[in-house]
Amino acid sequence: QKNKNYFSNVLEGFISCNINCIISIMACCFGGSSDDAIADEEGFYFGCLFVDLETNVGLKIKIKSKQIAVFKVKDPNTQKTKVYAINNICSHEGSLLNKGEIEEYNGSMCVVCPAHGIYFDLKSGSSPDSDYNQKSYQIKKKGKEIWIKLK
Numbered sequence: 001q002k003n004k005n006y007f008s009n010v011l012e013g014f015i016s017c018n019i020n021c022i023i024s025i026m027a028c029c030f031g032g033s034s035d036d037a038i039a040d041e042e043g044f045y046f047g048c049l050f051v052d053l054e055t056n057v058g059l060k061i062k063i064k065s066k067q068i069a070v071f072k073v074k075d076p077n078t079q080k081t082k083v084y085a086i087n088n089i090c091s092h093e094g095s096l097l098n099k100g101e102i103e104e105y106n107g108s109m110c111v112v113c114p115a116h117g118i119y120f121d122l123k124s125g126s127s128p129d130s131d132y133n134q135k136s137y138q139i140k141k142k143g144k145e146i147w148i149k150l151k
Contacts, residue, residue, distance in 0.1 A: 037063055044140055044147035047085065051144065055081065058098030058111065060088055064150060068137060069098035071122060073109050084122035085137040085148050086111070092118055092132045 037045045045063045053059055053072035061068050069088040074081050088097050095115035103110055103119070106128050110119040120127050125136035138149040 039150075040147065042140075042149070043151060044138075044149045047139075047146045047148040049144055050083075050141065050146055053083065053146070056102040058088075058100065060096065060098040063148060066150060068148060069096075069111070070146065070148070071098075071102060071111065073102055073122060075109060076104055082109075083139050083141070083146055084109070085139055085146075086120060086122060086125050087135040090115065090118070090120075090132075091134055092116055092130070097134070 039045050047061055047063065047068070047070055048059060050072070053070060055072050055074050058069045058071050061070055067088040068085050070083065070085045072081060072083050086097065089095075090097055090113045092113060093115060095113050097111050097113060097120065099114045100111040101114070102122075103112055105119045108121045108123065108128070110121050110128075112119055118127055118130050118132055120132075120134045121136075123136060125134035127133060140147045140149075
């Protein structure tokens, strides 16, 4: 009953959402899968709501069986906030990058692997000090929603 009431309240608040948003809400509330998500006309998938993101804290999401870490980052130099998405599974040893700290390193905003301290540039997914790389994903904001392009 609790999940049903929660879903009703969320749905009422986001009645203007498209089918991707509704699928994601159902997956969250009822343990469903985002594997059924449908891309928009540009190939982007609904990822999360902007309000779900905490500054400099990773959010783990799943789209089409891909585990993705989404970060809302405040650049210490410009004070501007930007959203990034990278593969959540560290290419070094499989740690979860959404649990990593955000730091500026060599002029880029990076997530630091919580297991071994490898830095990954949030924009490119590259590691400035190692041969390991993460897949990074293109982001777009539609109103209050964050959309992610998987290719």
